[in-house]
Amino acid sequence: MRAAVYHGPEDVRIEDVPQRPLGATDVRIGVAACGICGSDLHEYRSGPMLIPEERPHPITGATLPLVMGHEFAGEVIECGADVSGVEPGDRVTVNPILYCGDCRYCDRGAYHLCSSGGFLGLTGRGGFAETAVVSADSVVKLPDGVDYAGGALIEPLSVAVHAIRQSGLQLGDTVAVLGAGPIGLAVVAAARAAGARTIVASEPQPDRRELAVEFGADVAVDPTTDDAVDVVRDHTDGGADVAFEVAGIEATFNQAIRATAKNGTVAAVGIFEDDVTMGARTAIPGERAVVGTLGYEGGPLAALDFKRTLALLERGAFDPSTFVTARIGLDEIVEAGFEALLDGGEHVKVLVEP
Ligand SMILES: [Zn+2]
Ligand SMILES: [Zn+2]
Known part of the structure; x- marks a missing residue:
């Protein structure tokens, strides 16, 4: 089957790779759509960062070269012997x-904080491929x-839903969102919801900025011409x-x-690529809290944040x-x-439809 395989920075190739064998608790998915994420871009431009270069990942044994893609949806085409509750033809x-x-x-x-955890498409084979094998409890x-x-968007949107919950945002709170890329825009929509x-x-x-307003921001400021703070x-x-830092850089962290x-x-x-200096003189005397937020619930709790997000998508909070x-198409993944x-x-x- 064809897949987009990461070999190193600016070196992603469309290759024929053998299908992975199906374990007893796995399902094989015909991938219909897989989104390109900011972390994929970090790996493409300046990686490998999360992708294991030499030491095999402790859970998957994966190293370079690796099939990327972690925001995907498709149809179940085959189930392992011990799988129940999911069957071929299911859309997942x-x-x-x-x-x-x-x-x-x-x-x-807290499976998403696992000491040796990782992500399909970064530390195990992912969804920029015609088919993917995943654990049945992850669908x-x-x-x-x-x-x-919409299915391929559940993963990035769940990052925003999880962030709102981590932040402790209350009804009627005022909110700042620093950075309006895909996740920042999702945070705007989720905060509104x-x-x-x-x-x-x-x-x-x-x-x-225009989209931020469309998604529910009252004001969208250009930090290059105005003082965002x-x-x-x-x-x-x-x-x-509550202020959400969604750029992963020092300037926006301290603005937040x-x-x-x-x-x-x-x-x-x-996601911070480098350590940053924090404005502790402001943060601490004001009894501000700085809360880290990473991804969404996973493992046996895989459905928890994902179903919350699906419900919001269904009732139109995210379009x-x-x-x-x-x-x-898969062939266009590098250029387009x-x-x-x-x-x-x-x-x-950008959605890839293999
Ligand atoms: Zn992602
Ligand atoms: Zn663990």
Whole structure:
């Protein structure tokens, strides 16, 4: 079967790879759609970071070269002997979290924080392929009203849903969102659905600012021409109750701290490539909390955040048609996928349809 295989930075090849054998508790999925994520772009541009280069991943044994893609949905085409509750023909999305089941975090159900955990498509074979083999407990059935494009969006949207819950956002809170890429936009929509009163988004790209307003932001500020912190303070009586950092860089992290009211919460959603210096003089005397948030619940709890997100998608809190800006074939993944997204421009989410 054909797959997009990562060999190294700027070296992703479309290759014929053998299908993986099906374990007793696995299902084989005909992949219908798989989204390209910011973390895929990090790996493509400057990886391997999460992708194991030499030391095989402790759970999957995977090393380079590796089939990428972790935001995918498709049809179940084959089930292992011990699989129940899922059958061929089922339309599903996949929770890509890998876990050991045996560490202190897995013991308490925090599978997404597993000591040796990982993700399909980064530390195990993923969904930029005609078919994928996944553990049956990682699939979540799609309701009739959700198509495969919506199914492929459940993973990134769940990051936002999980972030809202981690942040402790309350009905009527004021919110700042620093960075309005795909996850930032999802955070805006999720914060709106969660009953935020005022949402101020900050984003340098003009088309993404427009989308932020479409998704529920009251104000979208350009941080290259205006002081994002001042604008947040102006609209939130001096500081937001909750600020979401969704860029993973020092500037926005410290903006998030300064944009937050005393007693407020900074929810750090972005993935940091480098360590940053934190504005502790502001954060600490104001009794602000800085909360890390990573992904969504996984493993045996794979359906928990995913079903919350599916329910929100079904009732229109997220509109897949505004997220998905291009649908491309596997062959086009480098030029029309990775390169197009890295060029910036008007893309939000590019879906690969193998
Ligand atoms: Zn992702
Ligand atoms: Zn574990």
